[in-house]
Amino acid sequence: MTDLLDRLARRLGPRGFTADRDAMAPWLVDWRGRMRGRAAALVSPADRDEVAFVVAAAAAAGVPVVPQGGNTSMVAGATADDPDALILSLRRMNAVRRVSPEDNMLVAEAGTILHDVHVAAEAAGRRFPLSLAAKGSATVGGLVSTNAGGTQVLRFGPMRALVLGIEAVLPDGGLFEGLSALRKDNRGYDLRQLLAGAEGTLGVITAAALRLVPAAGSRTVAWVGLATAQDALVLLRQLEGATGDAIESFEIVPADALELVLRHIPGTRAPLARGHRWHVLIEAVAPKGAPPVPLDEAILATGLAEDAVIATSEAQADALWRLRESISEAERIDGMAAKHDIAVPVSAMPGFMAEARAAVEARFAGVRVIAFGHLGDGNVHFNVRAPAGADDRAWFAQQGAVVSAFVHDLVTAAGGTLSAEHGIGRLKRAEFARLADPARLAAMRAIKNALDPGGIMNPGVLVPLAEAPSLS
Amino acid sequence: MTDLLDRLARRLGPRGFTADRDAMAPWLVDWRGRMRGRAAALVSPADRDEVAFVVAAAAAAGVPVVPQGGNTSMVAGATADDPDALILSLRRMNAVRRVSPEDNMLVAEAGTILHDVHVAAEAAGRRFPLSLAAKGSATVGGLVSTNAGGTQVLRFGPMRALVLGIEAVLPDGGLFEGLSALRKDNRGYDLRQLLAGAEGTLGVITAAALRLVPAAGSRTVAWVGLATAQDALVLLRQLEGATGDAIESFEIVPADALELVLRHIPGTRAPLARGHRWHVLIEAVAPKGAPPVPLDEAILATGLAEDAVIATSEAQADALWRLRESISEAERIDGMAAKHDIAVPVSAMPGFMAEARAAVEARFAGVRVIAFGHLGDGNVHFNVRAPAGADDRAWFAQQGAVVSAFVHDLVTAAGGTLSAEHGIGRLKRAEFARLADPARLAAMRAIKNALDPGGIMNPGVLVPLAEAPSLS
Numbered sequence: 001m002t003d004l005l006d007r008l009a010r011r012l013g014p015r016g017f018t019a020d021r022d023a024m025a026p027w028l029v030d031w032r033g034r035m036r037g038r039a040a041a042l043v044s045p046a047d048r049d050e051v052a053f054v055v056a057a058a059a060a061a062g063v064p065v066v067p068q069g070g071n072t073s074m075v076a077g078a079t080a081d082d083p084d085a086l087i088l089s090l091r092r093m094n095a096v097r098r099v100s101p102e103d104n105m106l107v108a109e110a111g112t113i114l115h116d117v118h119v120a121a122e123a124a125g126r127r128f129p130l131s132l133a134a135k136g137s138a139t140v141g142g143l144v145s146t147n148a149g150g151t152q153v154l155r156f157g158p159m160r161a162l163v164l165g166i167e168a169v170l171p172d173g174g175l176f177e178g179l180s181a182l183r184k185d186n187r188g189y190d191l192r193q194l195l196a197g198a199e200g201t202l203g204v205i206t207a208a209a210l211r212l213v214p215a216a217g218s219r220t221v222a223w224v225g226l227a228t229a230q231d232a233l234v235l236l237r238q239l240e241g242a243t244g245d246a247i248e249s250f251e252i253v254p255a256d257a258l259e260l261v262l263r264h265i266p267g268t269r270a271p272l273a274r275g276h277r278w279h280v281l282i283e284a285v286a287p288k289g290a291p292p293v294p295l296d297e298a299i300l301a302t303g304l305a306e307d308a309v310i311a312t313s314e315a316q317a318d319a320l321w322r323l324r325e326s327i328s329e330a331e332r333i334d335g336m337a338a339k340h341d342i343a344v345p346v347s348a349m350p351g352f353m354a355e356a357r358a359a360v361e362a363r364f365a366g367v368r369v370i371a372f373g374h375l376g377d378g379n380v381h382f383n384v385r386a387p388a389g390a391d392d393r394a395w396f397a398q399q400g401a402v403v404s405a406f407v408h409d410l411v412t413a414a415g416g417t418l419s420a421e422h423g424i425g426r427l428k429r430a431e432f433a434r435l436a437d438p439a440r441l442a443a444m445r446a447i448k449n450a451l452d453p454g455g456i457m458n459p460g461v462l463v464p465l466a467e468a469p470s471l472s
Numbered sequence: 473m474t475d476l477l478d479r480l481a482r483r484l485g486p487r488g489f490t491a492d493r494d495a496m497a498p499w500l501v502d503w504r505g506r507m508r509g510r511a512a513a514l515v516s517p518a519d520r521d522e523v524a525f526v527v528a529a530a531a532a533a534g535v536p537v538v539p540q541g542g543n544t545s546m547v548a549g550a551t552a553d554d555p556d557a558l559i560l561s562l563r564r565m566n567a568v569r570r571v572s573p574e575d576n577m578l579v580a581e582a583g584t585i586l587h588d589v590h591v592a593a594e595a596a597g598r599r600f601p602l603s604l605a606a607k608g609s610a611t612v613g614g615l616v617s618t619n620a621g622g623t624q625v626l627r628f629g630p631m632r633a634l635v636l637g638i639e640a641v642l643p644d645g646g647l648f649e650g651l652s653a654l655r656k657d658n659r660g661y662d663l664r665q666l667l668a669g670a671e672g673t674l675g676v677i678t679a680a681a682l683r684l685v686p687a688a689g690s691r692t693v694a695w696v697g698l699a700t701a702q703d704a705l706v707l708l709r710q711l712e713g714a715t716g717d718a719i720e721s722f723e724i725v726p727a728d729a730l731e732l733v734l735r736h737i738p739g740t741r742a743p744l745a746r747g748h749r750w751h752v753l754i755e756a757v758a759p760k761g762a763p764p765v766p767l768d769e770a771i772l773a774t775g776l777a778e779d780a781v782i783a784t785s786e787a788q789a790d791a792l793w794r795l796r797e798s799i800s801e802a803e804r805i806d807g808m809a810a811k812h813d814i815a816v817p818v819s820a821m822p823g824f825m826a827e828a829r830a831a832v833e834a835r836f837a838g839v840r841v842i843a844f845g846h847l848g849d850g851n852v853h854f855n856v857r858a859p860a861g862a863d864d865r866a867w868f869a870q871q872g873a874v875v876s877a878f879v880h881d882l883v884t885a886a887g888g889t890l891s892a893e894h895g896i897g898r899l900k901r902a903e904f905a906r907l908a909d910p911a912r913l914a915a916m917r918a919i920k921n922a923l924d925p926g927g928i929m930n931p932g933v934l935v936p937l938a939e940a941p942s943l944s
Contacts, residue, residue: 104709104818160665185891237576244718346655377656378575443648450918
C-alpha cells in the first residue's frame with residue numbers, strides 16, 4: 001500500500017495527490033451529512049492519462065477507487081468507506097473541450113460543473129436543457145454516472161437522454177473512446193448507456209459529449225388551481241396536444257406544501273385569490289423568434305382550471321418558481337421528514353399519491369405525508385413527517401427505516417421504483433437488494449463481475465454483491 | 473438433439489413447432505437474399521412462458537437459438553447457420569397488450585408489425601413516430617433488437633430512444649420483467665438499453681413498452697434546391713432555431729440521385745424549374761389544432777435556397793416524398809452497387825460526402841458514388857456503382873470487399889461508424905472486428921460471456937468472439 005501511494009504521489013505531484021487527513025476531510029462526508037467515510041488518499045488527476053494510471057495501479061494492487069465529482073450525491077454514492085480506498089476526484093479536469101453548434105453538441109470533461117456547461121452552450125447560441133439545484137457544484141461525470149434528473153426532464157429527458165458520447169477509463173485501466181457523438185451508431189451494445197447511471201461501478205467517466213438544443217425564446221409560466229391530482233394529469237396531456245412539445249415543466253404542489261412555503265419562506269405570497277386542493281406550476285418555452293406559447297388560452301380551453309394566473313414578467317415567473325423551489329427548505333424549517341424519491345407510471349401517480357398517503361397515515365398514527373414534484377415524469381418527492389408533538393430525531397431513529405420500507409413496498413406493488421432520480425448509492429443498496437427482481441440483480445452482478453473482476457470500482461455502491469448467488 | 477426436438481414439439485404443438493424443410497425454407501434466407509442458412513427446427517411460441525421453455529431447453533442442450541421477427545435484417549442478423557440451431561420466431565406473439573394514452577405509451581409483443589403499432593397509437597389519439605419502408609413486415613422485437621432508424625429519427629430519435637420498457641427471456645431462461653415504463657428509474661445498469669441493439673445475442677425480447685407522442689397536426693413538406701451540401705446543413709440548423717422541434721425529416725438528395733429517379737421511375741417529375749447540385753426534402757409537423765409550420769417564410773429568411781417549393785396538397789407532399797423514397801429502386805434498376813450504411817458527426821458530413829466520393833472515385837477507376845439520405849442524422853447511404861461498361865456481377869465479386877473496406881476505412885478515419893442503422897449482423901462482423909477499438913470489443917465480449925456463458929444466443933452475429941483474446 002505504501003508503495004502504491006508513493007507511486008501515485010510521484011506521478012500526480014502535490015496538486016494531484018494528498019493523504020493529509022484535514023485536506024481529505026471535506027470529501028469524506030456526503031452531501032446530506034449522513035455518512036463519514038474513510039480513505040487512504042485523495043487523488044486528483046489532471047488528465048485522462050493520469051486517471052488511467054491511477055486505475056491501472058489500483059487494479060494491480062487490488063485497492064478500491066471511488067470516483068467523485070461535486071460530491072452532491074443524495075445517496076452517498078461518492079463516499080469512500082475503506083481505509084485503503086482512493087478517492088478519485090475529477091475536479092481538476094474541468095475543461096469544455098469543444099463546442100459544436102452545428103452538431104448541437106459539446107464535449108466537457110468530467111469535472112466541469114453544470115453551470116459552466118450552461119454558459120458554454122449559451123455562448124454558442126444553444127441550450128443545455130437539464131438543470132437542478134446543485135448546478136453550481138454538480139459535475140458532468142457525476143451527472144452522467146447518476147443519470148441525473150431535475151425539473152426540466154419532461155421535454156428533453158434525463159441525463160441519459162442527453163449523453164451522445166462518453167470517454168471513460170475502464171476497471172482494467174483501458175481507455176474507452178466513445179466520444180464521437182454520432183447521431184446514429186449501431187455497433188452493438190451501447191457501452192455509453194451502460195456507463196450512464198452505473199454510479200462509477202464500471203469505470204471512471206473522464207469526459208462526455210452532451211446534446212444541445214436550440215436556444216430558448218420566451219418562456220410562459222403559469223400557476224393553476226385544480227380540484228384533483230387526476231385533473232392535473234388530464235390538463236398536462238391536453239396542453240401537450242395543444243402546444244406540441246412546448247411544455248417543459250409540469251410540477252404538482254398540494255395545498256399543504258404551498259401552506260408550508262407561505263408560512264416559512266419570507267416574501268412569498270399565494271398566487272391565486274382562493275385556496276385550492278391542488279396546484280400545478282407550468283412552464284412552456286417558445287422557439288427563439290417565435291411568439292410566446294399561448295398557455296392562457298390553452299388552459300382555458302381545457303375547462304379544468306378552478307383558477308389560473310400567467311406570469312406577465314420575468315420577476316413574476318421567478319416568484320412562481322420560487323414557491324415550488326422553496327418547498328424543501330420550508331419542510332426543513334418545519335421539521336424532519338423521511339424522504340423518498342419515487343416514481344410510478346405517470347397515469348398511476350394521481351391515484352398513488354392519494355392511496356399511498358392514506359395507507360401511510362393509517363399505518364403510522366399521527367404522521368403526515370407531503371408529496372409534490374414532477375407529475376409529468378410520474379416522479380414525486382414523497383416525504384413523511386413525524387407525528388406532531390413527537391421528538392423528531394428519536395421518532396425517526398426508531399421508525400425511519402420501517403416507514404421507508406413501507407413506502408417502498410407500496411411503490412413496488414404499484415410497479416414503481418424506489419429511486420427515480422437520485423440513484424442507489426450506499427444508502428439505498430439494501431432496500432434495492434430486498435426489492436429488485438432476481439433476474440435484474442443476477443444480470444447486474446454478472447455485468448459487474450465481467451467488467452470489474454477485481455471489484456475495485458466504487459465497491460459497496462449500487463450493486464448488491466455480498467448477498468449474491470452467482471448467475472450461472 | 474432428437475430428445476430436445478421431441479420435447480419442444482410436445483410442448484409447442486403443431487402450430488408452434490416444425491422441422492419440415494419446406495416450411496422452414498422462407499425463414500432460412502435473409503431479406504436481401506445474400507445468405508441461405510441452416511437450422512434443425514423452427515419454433516413459434518405462443519407466449520413468453522413458451523419462449524422461456526425453449527431457451528431453457530436450448531441452454532441445457534447447448535443448442536443455438538436464433539430469434540427472428542419479420543426477417544427483414546439488412547445484415548443477415550436473423551439467419552440461422554448451424555444444422556442444430558433453433559429459429560425462434562416471435563410472429564405468433566403479436567398482441568398489442570395495452571395502450572395507455574395518459575402514459576403516452578403502449579405495450580406490444582415482439583411479433584407485432586410496425587404498421588399495427590402505428591394503427592394502435594392512432595386509435596388512441598397518439599402517434600408512434602418511427603417508420604421505415606419495411607413497416608408491413610418488421611416487428612417490434614426486431615426493431616428494438618436492431619435499434620432501427622428510418623426517415624423520422626431527427627426529432628424523436630431511433631428505436632433506442634423510444635423504448636420505455638422491455639420484457640425479455642435471458643440466456644438462462646430467466647424472465648427479465650422491465651416493462652413498467654417509468655419515465656424516471658435510476659436503479660443501476662439500464663438492461664433495457666443493453667438489450668436494445670444487442671441483435672438477440674443477450675436474450676429474446678418478448679415485448680416492449682414504446683413511447684408515444686402527441687398526434688400530429690398538419691405537415692408541411694418542402695423541396696429546396698441548394699448550391700452546396702454545407703448550405704443544407706446551415707439551412708437545417710437555422711430552420712431548427714426558427715421552428716423549434718418542428719422539423720421531423722431533412723433528407724439530402726444530390727443531382728445525380730434525382731436524375732436516376734426521373735429516368736427510371738414512371739410518373740415522377742422534377743419539382744423545381746432549373747437544375748441544382750443539391751436538394752433537400754424537408755418535413756415539418758405542427759401540433760394538432762395549431763396552424764401549419766410557416767416553412768416557406770423560414771426558408772426564405774435564411775437566404776440559402778436557390779429555389780424552393782412547398783407542397784400545397786397531400787398529393788403533392790406524397791409526390792415529393794416519392795422522389796426520395798424511389799432512389800433505391802431507381803439505383804437497382806440502373807445497376808448493381810456496393811452499399812454502405814454509414815454515419816459521421818453531422819457537421820462533418822457535407823465535407824465527408826465530397827472528400828470520400830473523390831477518394832473512392834480516384835482509387836477505383838470509373839466507379840461512381842451516389843450518396844444521399846439522412847443529413848440531419850449525419851447518416852447517408854453511400855453507394856458505389858461499378859464502372860460503366862463493366863460486368864457488374866463480375867466486377868463486384870472481385871472488387872466489392874475491397875471497395876467496402878476502403879469506404880469503411882475512410883469512415884473510421886472521420887470518427888464515424890460502418891453501421892448507422894442496419895446493425896452488424898453476420899455480414900459486417902468481420903469488418904467490425906477489424907475496425908473496432910480494442911476496449912470496446914473487450915467490453916462487449918466480457919458482457920456477452922457474462923450473460924450468455926454457453927454462447928447459445930444468436931451465435932455468429934454481432935459479437936466477434938472467435939478471434940478474441942479474453943478481457944482479463
